[in-house]
Amino acid sequence: MANGTIAFDTLQTSGQITGTAKSVDTDFVVSGVPKQRITFTMVGTINSSLNTTSITDEGTGIFKITMDNALSDTSFSVATSGSADEGTYYRDLYVMGDQNLATNTYEVQCNLSGSSFYDATRVECILVGELA
Secondary structure, three states, rough: OOOOOOOOOOEOOOOOOOOOOEEHHHHHHHHHOOOOEEEEEEEEEEEEEEOOEEEEEOOOOEEEEEEEEOOOOOOOOOEEEEEEOEEOOOOOOOEEEEEEOOOOOOEEEEOOOOEOOOOOOOOEEEEOOEEO
């Protein structure tokens, strides 16, 4: 089977969608998709990932995420969430993914009640930015 390239500038529906939004510029699609994703435990186990080389334990509640492919700059966004313990609900668990930004790394910090760092049971991060 031969591999090839398909090049186009606009995606358009075949008429199945009602309303005025029936096409979208491909630049919009490429810019809006996540460039990195990871789900991990703070004991150092990566459960699933995309564009992730490794995670490094930087201390209680702090992990550095290293990406396979660098970004063009540090103007990216990271959405994070996490859970403190299996079966236990902590509403004051804070997960921040915008610490110590570099083009190929960022730091995730988890804490309880905004004060003490805490090793969360599960952390999820999704990054949107521009690849270099």
